Each structure stands twice: as structure tokens, then as C-alpha cells.
Amino acid sequence: MKAVVFKAPYELSVENVADPKIEGPLDAVIRITTANICGSDLHPYEGRANLDAGMVLGHENMGIVEEVGPGVDRISVGDRVSVPFNLACGTCRNCNNGYTSACLRANPSGQPGAGYGYPMMGPYWGGQAELLRVPWADFNLLKLPEGKENESDFTMLSDIFPTGYHGAEMAMVAPGKSVAVFGAGPVGLMAAHSAFIKGASQVFIVDKEPDRLALAEEIGATPINFADMDPTEAIMEGTDGFGADCGIEAVGYQAHDHTGEEHPEMVLDNLVKVVRATGHIGVVGVYVPEDPGATNELAKEGRVAFNYGEVFTKGISLMGGQCPVKKYNRELRDLIIRGKSKPSWIVSHEVSLDEAVDAYAKFDKREDGYTKVLLHP
């Protein structure tokens, strides 16, 4: 089959590799119809995550079931399905508790949590390819309505829509609440969208890219360009000095100020300032336990020197982590089916698998308005 293969930092190729096949009784093989490029695919692309040459990339996948193992009986050949980016066994303690993001058995390394297209998440090839093997298929796959409708909406169900929603959930967004989202990349936009789905009365969103802020404004969020103004002042003013009820971090450890300098603690510090006492912060921007390439000594060890004293004094709760996609994807799918959600509004480009190398390069440089790219094998 054809697949997007990692060769070296900034060097991918679309080439023929061996077809994945059923390896165990609970496996399925999916014929990919859409695979998205994710912002986190840029970490290995830029050489910031160790990826072995030869790995097939991609963890935002959907398609049609091509073949199933003898132990698969919920999912059938021909089903149209979404593939959650976290790959989970369905029977361990964490899976039992709904934390498929911390499956204790799927990652041979012993670390909780497994996924596609990253060596540290297990030996599972990604789905930017024609075919994808999915272990524990009955547990992992979400059925979608037959046909081709809403393809570019449903494709958001594998990762960024649930991930944004997870941010809103951990921030305890509820009807009437005010929400401050930092970061208007695809995940931040999905967090803002999710906050409205959950009934927020007002959503502020902070970024420095006018095109992303414009996408946020389309769904009713209040854009704040931190290149132009102090975002904490803007939010405090917009909440009559009270602060927002909920804060969502959708940036991560590579946060940089408008001059481009990295400040890992900057976004958390800002959130703590604008979220009111007794409020809640949900973190979906990625922080890492070690970052050998960082310039800062603390950051190398995963330390983030934010004002935790203020967090404590204000009694703010701080929840974060990888999204357990299965916890949310069924209900989000139903919102799409019923026309209550249309997450495809952020899609900027849809290209064929053959164009993937070029799409990566442009997405990495944020050229030509590359916000969210879908690959169609």
C-alpha cells in the first residue's frame, strides 16, 4: 500500500510499504478514507520527538472496515468507522474506568497509553496510508452512518474534537459559564466550539494569528490578539473584573510570546490570573516530563515554574492530560448527525495522499493559510 513514511527530520516520503494484516483474533484492518495531519505530527517532523526511519505517520484516522479477526463480532466488514487516536485494550483497570488514554496493556513499553504512528506510544503504524491495522477493534472503533456524508466533520472525531471537548470538560464548562481559551489552533478552536456546545455564555480566545482568531469569531467567540493587547487585561475587563469561570490551555510547553521567545510557564500564569477564585482550568496543550532539547534547565526536566502559589490561594482546580477519546466520541458524533455541530469549519485544505509531503511542509510553516489539512488516500 501507499503510505506517508518518516525518513528523517523534515524528510518524509509517500511510498509503497507492506500491507498491514490481521495479526490477532481481535484485529481489524481499515481502508482509510480520511487521515488528518495533526499539530503534534509536527513534533517528529521537526525532529523534536524521536521517530525511527520507516514509521508510517498519522493518528487521526477514519475509514471502512476491510477485514476482521475471528474474535471481532461487534464490528463488521464494510462498517464506516472512526479510529480514536488512543489505542486501548478495553479490559485493563484504566480502560474499565474510562481512561483509554492510559491503557495499561496496549503499550509494550509498560507506559500507560498507546497510539498510532509514534514509537513511544507502541509499535503501531499510523494511518496516513491506504490501510491501517486496529487491535481490539470491537472496543476501539466507533461506527458512523453509512455513506460519505459529513466526512470532514466525522474525521475530527478521532482526536481534536474530543480533545478540545476534554479541555472544556476538565475546565467544568457548564451552561452560563464564561470561558477563557488560550490558543486558537485546531484544538483551541475545538475547545471554544465545545464550550458553546456545553452552554457557555461567553468564550474568550487568545492567539496572535488573525486567521485563526477569525475562525473563532465565526462561532461567536471573542477574539483577543495578544500581539496587540495584554490578554489578561482584556479578559478581566470583559468579565467586569471578576475573571472567567473556566480556563482552557490549548498551547502547551512550547508557548512563546509575540516576539517568538519560548516561555513554558506563560500560558499557565496567564490562565491563573484570569480564572476567578474557585474556578477551573483544563489543560490539553501538551507538557512533557522531559524535554532534552530545551534551552532552559528547568524545562529540560519537565519543570514549569508557574505561580502555583496563586493557584492554591485562589483554590483553582487544575486538570489536564491526553483525552480519552471514547469518553466523548459517540455523543459528539450524534451532534454532527443531528446538525448541531459542524467541526469541519476549520478545514483549510483537503489533498490526496500523494500531496502529503508538500502539505506537511506548508503546514509546518503555516503557509497559505494551512490550518487543518485532511489527506484522502
Place this chain on the structure above:
Amino acid sequence: MKAVVFKAPYELSVENVADPKIEGPLDAVIRITTANICGSDLHPYEGRANLDAGMVLGHENMGIVEEVGPGVDRISVGDRVSVPFNLACGTCRNCNNGYTSACLRANPSGQPGAGYGYPMMGPYWGGQAELLRVPWADFNLLKLPEGKENESDFTMLSDIFPTGYHGAEMAMVAPGKSVAVFGAGPVGLMAAHSAFIKGASQVFIVDKEPDRLALAEEIGATPINFADMDPTEAIMEGTDGFGADCGIEAVGYQAHDHTGEEHPEMVLDNLVKVVRATGHIGVVGVYVPEDPGATNELAKEGRVAFNYGEVFTKGISLMGGQCPVKKYNRELRDLIIRGKSKPSWIVSHEVSLDEAVDAYAKFDKREDGYTKVLLHP
């Protein structure tokens, strides 16, 4: 002051009565700007609740603070406020737990729960009048933005908007869920509206009045006229045979079939049929512990012979009761302020206090499209 006074069943008058005044240090007196007629005002009107002649009616009140007692320091003269229909002390165990609907101290009878305009809810005059005394004013009153904007929206905050929302809350409506609402009176309509605020993907609403169903359709609900079809079949079909995740009862013990015959167990039975196993039912339609005027022996004792065996077998949770308004009114107010909710869409008539007698008569007979009536003193 002028007030709507109960004289006898089907006999009200608008007449002059003594002005309410500050009786204790925590009282406030409110100059009423809007007081709604509620469906439950028809119980005493029709003689189905014992009301003493001379009582001033009305528990859906808002206005401007006219005077405060010496212990009131959060609320000030001139504040525009909504008055929750449940009157609560703010310091008893139930108030501490957020159940202002079951205040242990405000009702001298010793029954949990107090309110305006009903002798069994305590000796508190109603607000269909020029002035209203509010005890424990700092605790009970909700501040509104100054001015006159959104008056017919904010007036829903004293009772029916939170009450409908309470139904959705107890039914555990959440993003993506399907919801079946029985009853499209003002509370049922607010329940449907609240279900969408909470992110429902689909809301079915059952009634036999086309004008009410039309109001529900305006906000995107799926109307089901039970005079024309079996509502349980319609909902099962609309959910692909699975049933709805959530059910809301907005009818109460006076439920009657399309021929007009009363069947107190009918709505609960229907809900149990259409709500899926492990689903949730929230009950805001009123059921009473005794109903001496009922024709049925069981109903006289408050007994409702619904299929509880089915409830158990399906593992459905059943929550119900009077809404603790303060639990919700602040957030619902903020949704109105931010333009995310416009509950006034159900208002059919706005009249002066002098026209109240006529309005009651027409509302009771459902004449001239009387759905929701606002009185402006």
C-alpha cells in the same frame, strides 16, 4: 397598593390592600415591574387548592428594590432584581446544601419549603401587586442589569425557566443526548429549551395543543401530537428503536388522555417505555401526596400506580421535585444577557394589573392563545 386578590374559586378582584412593609431587619420591599401568571396559579383559581379569601396571588415576580431592612447589605435600594418563587432562609441545612426548595425555616407550618401566594407555603403575600415583601432579601434576590432591557426574558427567571432547566438537569441531559419531553406547556417548553442549552442532539416534545407544539418547533424540537399518534411509537422510531437517553415529565398528576380523561400514571408509564435502559427521568410536573378531590381512590392518597417494575428492570433513575431556583438562576440570567437564550419567545400576552381578572379567566380556558401572560403593575 393595588393587588390581585383571591376571593373564591373563579373569583378574583384587583383592589387596594395595605402596602407591605419591612417587618424584620433582613426584609426588602420590591416594586413589582413584571409578575407572571403561572399554570399553578390555576390550581387555587379552580378551587383545587385551599386558598383563604384575601390572599394576594403570584409567585413569578421581578422588580426594583424600594426599601431594605437594616440587616440587608448586599442588595441596595434601586437594584433591579428577580425574586425566586421559593422563599428560603439561607442558613438552614437544606439551604446550605443548595435546596432552597426545601428550606427548613421559612415555612411556619414546619413543612420544608416556602413561597409566595399560597397559604400552605407560608403566610407570604404574592407579587401580582404593586409591591412585594421579600424576607432574607440578601439571600433570595438575584441582581439584574439596570434598565428595562430583556424584561420579558428576565421575568422567566423567577420560576419556569429554572424549573424547566431543573427537569433537564435531573434527566441528566448532556451534550449529544436525545431527550423526550412530555408536556409542551410553559414549563415543558422551557425544559426543551434547557435541553438544547445543555447540548442535546435531539428533543422530542409531546402534547396535543398545536400552538404549543409550534412554539417547540421554533426552537428545533421535534413535535409529537399524541392526539394523532402514539407518542411512544413515534419516539422509539425517532431513536431507531433504542429509546431516548433522557425523559422529562412536565405534565403532572392531572395528566389526561386526548379524550380528556385523567390518568395520573399515564405520562410516567410512557416515559418509562421510551427512555432507554440506564436512562434518566426528571419530573417537574407536579404530583401531590394527597388529592382529596380525585375520583380515583389511589389518587386521593397520592398513589400513582405506574409500572415501577419496568423502571427497576431498565435501571432508570427517577428524580423529581420543586426546583431550587437559586441553583440555576444566575447562569440562566447570564445566558440571557449574552444573547444565548431568549425565553420570552413563549409570551403570548402582556397586560396591566387592572386586566388581571380577565387574563386569568382566558388563561384558564386557554382562550385566544393564552400561553404565558405577563402582568405589568
Place this chain on the structure above:
Amino acid sequence: MKAVVFKAPYELSVENVADPKIEGPLDAVIRITTANICGSDLHPYEGRANLDAGMVLGHENMGIVEEVGPGVDRISVGDRVSVPFNLACGTCRNCNNGYTSACLRANPSGQPGAGYGYPMMGPYWGGQAELLRVPWADFNLLKLPEGKENESDFTMLSDIFPTGYHGAEMAMVAPGKSVAVFGAGPVGLMAAHSAFIKGASQVFIVDKEPDRLALAEEIGATPINFADMDPTEAIMEGTDGFGADCGIEAVGYQAHDHTGEEHPEMVLDNLVKVVRATGHIGVVGVYVPEDPGATNELAKEGRVAFNYGEVFTKGISLMGGQCPVKKYNRELRDLIIRGKSKPSWIVSHEVSLDEAVDAYAKFDKREDGYTKVLLHP
């Protein structure tokens, strides 16, 4: 193998039947070490549930894994395991949500929920036998510490300990709460024990059997013999007239007064009287959607004419249904391991499989202090 086989009402035999074997890749076969007789085994025994001749009885099972199918990789041959009485697929929507009690796929009849030893719960033989086939073994089985320690404690994990705990959970028992349990059979005793585990300050327990009440008293509960006194008065007095925070129903539709007359609504009525306004009731006593053998017309249709008007007026929540064992069994196991719980205190008899016929007969007649019987094949 040897097994307890149902022949006809009041007629069982211990006889040789074909060994169960691996039928699908996810099956395991367990060598039973302990299988309990449950109160609900008496329903078919007494002919009150339709059971086909030839069915092997028993749904409270534990043992050692004897063989596993090729798709089983969490559980290994030789593991000591507890088998939850609800048999669940692990991949349907209800299983995903933790409701293994309402699995949508395990019962071929299409009804939610499957189990062992009951034709209406699916074609799965029970475990009062030497061997038991367990489908979806990786999902269903709970690992226990190796060896033989705590056998008579761990055997409670398959049903009644989690079931009693589920009652306490649905009644929202929490530290400091007062609790009223109706029924001091094995499940009621486990509910009382669970209420203390959850931190209750006081637990009342109502029954008419002195030996059961004595077992309750051993763990600190306050026994109330309703043959001697009005239990509602006793509980109101014991809570200074306030009522209990939480109520647990552990009796079911066959509730009878101290003269032996059946009153399906009696226990619910009593609970509604003694649970305080805004309190919570958890129902684990079984109610059925239809009971053709009942003498009462309402009861035949599963209708229970309790005072729902009072439930509404007091704003009491009412949750009930079959326990999803997996939701609780791991944590309860850990309490046993750490010596914090010893549910075996209720065991009255331990006998060999050969003595099962006699044990059933005596348990059915409550002879010789038969409270809880363990069979050891």
C-alpha cells in the same frame, strides 16, 4: 462434570452433565471453587420464574481459570478469579458507560443484560457445578490473590457485596449520613456493611427475623424488628424527627407484612416516610415488569401503587436496578485484601456440591438458620 440441575419446581438434582468448553476465542473455562446459593435462586426453585428442565443453576461463582481461548490475553490459566453475575460483552455502548448490568449484546433475546443460570438472561449455564464457561473472559473476570485465603469473603464479590454496595451508592451514602435499610437478608446486610464502609454515622436496619437482625447488630447497625414496632416511628425517633438522609430497599416486590401478606408497595411507602426531604433512595430489592402469578391486578402488570406524590413533594431521588458488578468489585476486593472488610460474617453454611439439594430445601424454608450457603464443588 457434576452440577446442580433444575428439573422442576422444588426438584433439583446433582448429576453429571457435559463439560463446558471453549466455544469462542474470548471464552474461558473456570474450575469452580465456591458457588453461593442466592435468594434469587429461590425464584426458579419455587417455580416463580420459568426455568427449563436441564439448566444448571448458579450465578455467584469463583474459581481457578482452567482454559482460555486464543483471544484471551489478560487472564491466564491458573488465575484465581471472581465471576461477576452479569455477563457482559465489554464493547457495547452500555458496557462502555460502565453499565455491564445492561449489556446490549450478551443476551441473544435482545433484552439488555445477561447472566448465568437463567434462561431469560441468556443461554449461559450456571456455576453450581465443577466447571463454568465465561464468555469475554478478559473483560468479565476479576483477578484475586493466589491461594485459598479469604475464599468465603471473595466469594461475595460476584453478586451480593457489590449489590448491597450499589444500594448504598444509589442512596448517595457518604460520610456522616444516616441510613435506613429495609430488609436484612444477605443483600440488606451487605448494604448496611457498605453504608459503614462509605462512612455512614448511623445505619438502621428493618426486618422481622431476629437472627438476621443480630448479624446486622454485629457490625454496628441499629436493628428494628417490624414485628414488634412500627419501623417508620422507630427511625423518625432515632433521627430526632428529621428522617434518614438515605434509604435502601433490599426487599423487593414480594414484600410482606409481619402476618405474611404480600404488599408490593409497603417498603417503598415506608422508605418515603422515613427519608428526609431532598434525600435519596436506592433500590436493590427486585421489582419485575410483570408478575403473572400475582394475586393483585396491578402487581400482575408490574405496577406498584406507592405514594409517588410524597416522593415528588419531598424531592427524593429514586434510583434502582441490577448492580453492574464490575463498577465496584475491584475496590471491594482491595478492602478485603487489606482487612477492612470481612463479608463472610454472614455465612451460615458451607457444604459440598453433593449436599446442594438438601441445602436448597433448607434455605428455602429458612430452616436451621440458613442465611447464606456456600457450595464447594
Place this chain on the structure above:
Amino acid sequence: MKAVVFKAPYELSVENVADPKIEGPLDAVIRITTANICGSDLHPYEGRANLDAGMVLGHENMGIVEEVGPGVDRISVGDRVSVPFNLACGTCRNCNNGYTSACLRANPSGQPGAGYGYPMMGPYWGGQAELLRVPWADFNLLKLPEGKENESDFTMLSDIFPTGYHGAEMAMVAPGKSVAVFGAGPVGLMAAHSAFIKGASQVFIVDKEPDRLALAEEIGATPINFADMDPTEAIMEGTDGFGADCGIEAVGYQAHDHTGEEHPEMVLDNLVKVVRATGHIGVVGVYVPEDPGATNELAKEGRVAFNYGEVFTKGISLMGGQCPVKKYNRELRDLIIRGKSKPSWIVSHEVSLDEAVDAYAKFDKREDGYTKVLLHP
């Protein structure tokens, strides 16, 4: 009246000051029967918090109501009461939501949260005195049973028992969970006790003081002396390498290693290591938004450079802050009344008010086994 008055760091005196009196209609004056010295009283004592000379110390108070204002009608003269250390208005948004720890109106500075005996918590004298003025008395005071029984248990209800419990609550301790508590001072001991009340199967507690660890062992906790061993290794080993479900921080920003060197991030780092992926940490040890006296530049600004990257990767929730005492004190009182809790087991000394100066000095130096000191005026 006689009172403990702050003069200067390390300089207190017991002297006569003006009697507090009713200043507003909602005030009460309490005759103190017991006032405890709290570890946080040592911050001003040591000069680490700015306290004005003349302030009366003490925020852990109980006594008998001596006089009430005209607006007080729930509490009566003669009532025995516990005074929560957080002083709250009962009518602001945060009080409505149960966060009396973040009352928006009681502290004239405008900071959320007020209390006794600290200028930054408002102008309210403490209760290490014969009398104490309590504003909003009906809202703030908890009634206790008449008499003198359980005085040294009930006195824990004003602060440390609820505070320890709050730690267990935020750490989501529940039946069967394993818990790691860092810090075995009075709050840590109450956290361990609370963890068992909530049903923990195992509680590890880490400190370096053998007498405190011995107190923890008395209630069944597993003591770990970090002067003797690496506490993270001990806990990982004690949980079979899995980690604890829940972690409680009961140390705070002045954490120091066994050599006495301060490491503000040390305890959080250790907790993150020992709490399992998807676990929960509750922080009740105090962290401050600025600490001008700190030696470390980060600490001066309230920054705590712990491994937040690890927190994110493990998906651990982190909640913390001042305890809202009213949320818990009623239920904890009932556990004491019913004999289910006896928090006085940690009391080391009970002395008269006249001996307070000496008691402070000894408590500060941890002399003579001073663990928890009660003053009886």
C-alpha cells in the same frame, strides 16, 4: 476580657482588651470554651506574615453563644457552637456555591476569603480570648450538642478536621482506594483519618517525626519516615509498583528535606511520582502567591518549579486550596456524635489561656511533644 495578643515576632502576651460586642444585626458574641493553636498561627508568630501589634490571635474556636443581634434567628443565646475558621457572608456568589473559603464580601480588602486573627483576612479579632464576635452568625455557626462531652473532638471541627477531610475529598478518596499522605502534622493526621472515614483500603503517611508517625500508626496508617528511606520507593513498593490512587499534600511551601533545607517543589514532585496515572492529588498544605522572605527567586514570586510535565503526562488532577469548612463540618460532627470518629487522639496538651505564651513557644520549637494544643479560657 483576657486575650492572646500579638506584640511582635516571638512576642505575645495574655492581657486585658476591650470586650467584643454586637456591631451589626447579624452578629453574635461567643464565650470561648476551647481555642486551638494551629500550625498556621506560627507563621505570624515567626514573623513570616505581617501582623499588626495588638491583634488577638486564633482561628480554631468553639464556645457558647453569649449574645445575638436582632437579625439572628437560627442561633440562640446558650447554644454550644463551632466557629468555622472561614468567615463568610452567606449570600454572595461563592457562598451560594458552597465556597465559604472564597467569600466575596466578608474581607474588606476585596480579596476572596475572610477569617479571624489575620489582618490580610479582614479586621476580625481571633478567638484565643474569652469572647469572640462572629458576623453573619446564623450562617457561620454550627450547633453542637449541649453539655461538655466531646469538647476536644468538636474543637477540631473549626479547621483541621475539615481541612484534612478536604484534602481527601480533592484527592477523590473513595472506598478501596490507596492513599499517600505527605506530612503527618495535625492536618496530615486528619487527612489520613479522613481517608479511612471515606473507605480507603490503605493509607501511607510520610514524615520525619517519629511521634507524629506513631499517631498515624494508631489509626492504621502505614508510616514512612523519609529520614530513613526514600518515600517514593516505599510507596511504589507498597502498591506493587502501581502507585497510589490518591495523594494528599499536607506540608506546603516550606517543605524541607531531612537536613532542614527548604525545597518548595519537593513534596509535589514526590506526589507526582507515587500517584498513578489518572490519579488525583489534593493539596491542603499552604502555598503562597508571593513570599518576599524566601531565599529563592522563584519562590519569592510564588513559583513552584515542580514537574508539571509529568502531571500532564500521567493525567493527574491537581486540586487545592483553603477548606470551605461549612461544606463538611455538619457530617463530621455527626460522626463524632455517633462515636465513629475521635479526632482528639492527636491532642498533646490542654492548657489555660494564661499559659498560652509558653505553649506557643514550645509548640514552635516542637518541644515536649507539642503536637496539638488546646487553650481553655
